[in-house]
Amino acid sequence: MATPRQIRGRIxxxxxxxxxxxxxxxxxxxxxxxxxxxxxxxxxxxxxxxDVMASLGGATGGVQHPLLRRxxxxxxxxxxxxITGDRGLCGAYNSSVIRKANDLVKSFGPERxxxxxxxxxxxxxxxxxxxxxxxxxxxPATGISFAEAQALAKTGRDLFAAGEIxxxxxxYTRFLSALSQRPQELQILPIDPPETENGxxxxxxxxxxxxxxxxxxxxxxxxxxxxxxxxxxxxxSVASEHGARMTSMSAATDNAGTMISKLTLTLNxxxxxxxxxxxxxxxGGAEALK
Amino acid sequence: xxxxxxxEVVTPERVLLSEQVTMTIAPGSEGQLGILAHHMPLMTELAxxxxxxxxxxxxxxxxxxxxxxxxxxxxxxxxxxxLADSAERVDExxxxxxxxxxxxxxxxxxxxxxxxxEQIEARRSIAHNEIRVRASRGQS
Numbered sequence: 485m486a487t488p489r490q491i492r493g494r495i496x497x498x499x500x501x502x503x504x505x506x507x508x509x510x511x512x513x514x515x516x517x518x519x520x521x522x523x524x525x526x527x528x529x530x531x532x533x534x535d536v537m538a539s540l541g542g543a544t545g546g547v548q549h550p551l552l553r554r555x556x557x558x559x560x561x562x563x564x565x566x567i568t569g570d571r572g573l574c575g576a577y578n579s580s581v582i583r584k585a586n587d588l589v590k591s592f593g594p595e596r597x598x599x600x601x602x603x604x605x606x607x608x609x610x611x612x613x614x615x616x617x618x619x620x621x622x623x624p625a626t627g628i629s630f631a632e633a634q635a636l637a638k639t640g641r642d643l644f645a646a647g648e649i650x651x652x653x654x655x656y657t658r659f660l661s662a663l664s665q666r667p668q669e670l671q672i673l674p675i676d677p678p679e680t681e682n683g684x685x686x687x688x689x690x691x692x693x694x695x696x697x698x699x700x701x702x703x704x705x706x707x708x709x710x711x712x713x714x715x716x717x718x719x720x721s722v723a724s725e726h727g728a729r730m731t732s733m734s735a736a737t738d739n740a741g742t743m744i745s746k747l748t749l750t751l752n753x754x755x756x757x758x759x760x761x762x763x764x765x766x767x768g769g770a771e772a773l774k
Numbered sequence: 775x776x777x778x779x780x781x782e783v784v785t786p787e788r789v790l791l792s793e794q795v796t797m798t799i800a801p802g803s804e805g806q807l808g809i810l811a812h813h814m815p816l817m818t819e820l821a822x823x824x825x826x827x828x829x830x831x832x833x834x835x836x837x838x839x840x841x842x843x844x845x846x847x848x849x850x851x852x853x854x855x856x857l858a859d860s861a862e863r864v865d866e867x868x869x870x871x872x873x874x875x876x877x878x879x880x881x882x883x884x885x886x887x888x889x890x891x892e893q894i895e896a897r898r899s900i901a902h903n904e905i906r907v908r909a910s911r912g913q914s
Contacts (some may be wrong), residue, residue, distance in 0.1 A: 518865060525787055525788045525789070526786055526787065528789050529784045529786045529857065530783050530785055532782075532846075532857055533857065536817070536844065536846055536857065539817070539822045539846075540817065616847070629787070630785070630786040630787055630859065631859065631860070633786075633858075670804075691817065692815045692817050692849075693814055693815060693817070694816075694817050694818070695802060695803070695804050695816065695817070695818035695819075696803065696804055696818075696819070698817075700819070701817060701818070701819055701844070704819055705844065708844075708859070711784060715786050765824075769832075773861055
């Protein structure tokens, strides 16, 4: 049985931990709110982009572009743009998205895979296993700007255009709600042009006036389309990370609370036992003197 | 009163403007574009430059600098959308930062070799930041 002194020490430790986890939870909650706003703000652009792509796709059927190049047969090498966090203490957030990426690369192995990593966790994991991490970018808590996402996407696009990879996957965490996030993979290259709502190619697109011409617009739109998807994925992942951290830190705070009450109970028992023992000794001593 | 149509200026980070306007002037890649209501459906690329939108009251003008993007006029009510890579209202521009960005872009051009995508990127950035600085000076 631990002495009251030892138990008091353990209560103090648990209280300290609880304070830290509670602070982390509150910070995550505040950042989550901001990240959620960013997710909302990115949506109109992404939606518009898809609309424009869909109407352009109709007008430019069969156009050639490096980003539309499809490898014949099985892809020889793949690229993965992996989005994780820089730090742990956020539940299964990092491990589940890394597992998803690991499943994808399994059949290719380190020689036929190139990785572009956002977040230290993913980069460290794959580097340790001998994979080629072409680029790494940290994740500031405030999220990243579109220009930064563009630079990342460009790394992936260049690899694809140079023929070093035949497919580029985006592996990120989709933000469903503060309590639920899902790791997701998405093939972003070669581009699959989004279908128009009804799948029809004709329709209003035929009346569009294009300046300079559909092919040229498409050529500058395609890379931008990829960039938008990457930006969206990063924004959603950042929100997911804060959500996951908030949930796990909230659970940790609760656990610390349970721990503290259990220890307090043990402490009181030990204290009482000591008192009882002392009384018994005094009574025993008095008896002996009679 | 002139007929109005809805204009939206959207960047990946936010919706900058969503208003009824009577006229928009935008920097098309093939030259300046003036858009009034009932324009025919159009899709065009935009160069770095200034967007001027005259709001429904006919007096207020929204003055925005964009770094390039796309403009779409949809069929039907003529809903016009500007998809900009980045956009800011002129009164939001931080002139010291714009000047610093301009210097950085010039440096990037000097460092880049002929015919690379970096060079194209640097030229674009210089054009954008020159307009930012000029627009911001004109404002104050």
